[in-house]
Amino acid sequence: MHIALILGAIAIATEPGPILQLTKRYHTKGDLTDTLVPLHGVEDAFAIIVFGLALTYATGFQNADGFSIYAILTGPIAELGFSIFIGIIIGVGFKTIIYKLDYEDTDKNLVVFVTAIVAILLSVSIANRVFL
Numbered sequence: 001m002h003i004a005l006i007l008g009a010i011a012i013a014t015e016p017g018p019i020l021q022l023t024k025r026y027h028t029k030g031d032l033t034d035t036l037v038p039l040h041g042v043e044d045a046f047a048i049i050v051f052g053l054a055l056t057y058a059t060g061f062q063n064a065d066g067f068s069i070y071a072i073l074t075g076p077i078a079e080l081g082f083s084i085f086i087g088i089i090i091g092v093g094f095k096t097i098i099y100k101l102d103y104e105d106t107d108k109n110l111v112v113f114v115t116a117i118v119a120i121l122l123s124v125s126i127a128n129r130v131f132l
Contacts, residue, residue, distance in 0.1 A: 001061075002054075002057060002058035002061040002062065003058065005054040005057060005058060006051070006054050006055060006058050008054070009047065009050045009051040009053075009054040009055075010047075010051065012043075012046065012047040012050055012051075013043070013044060013047040013051075014043070016040035016043075019036065019040075020036075020037065020040070023036065023037075048080070049076060049080070052075070052076030052079060052080065053073075053076055055076075056075040056076055082127070082130060083127065086123050086126055086127065087123065090119045090122060090123050091119075093119070094115055094116070094119050097111070097115050098112060098115070
């Protein structure tokens, strides 16, 4: 049952790429297009929350800790809260670096790329250090 819950949680997430590409290619406008883009963000957030809950339940079941509402609710909430906190801090730093660059700078794209890679690696390493 616990493996089926994890696979079901993974199945919730869908790939919005083709739909969003079609809306960009044909320059669609209207209520459907305005609703479609934010809906994919909400769907992905919902899939992450459901996956976190299913993974916590499966881990507790696998470790024979038993069913604990406290563990199921506090684990994903703490992880998501900490991820949002780290994302805000690294995002503010990234924004500061980007705004310090001059618009005429020829290496601006390279600096943005390297800063983005460093920000991603830094956030993953902090998350692994705290939650593993």
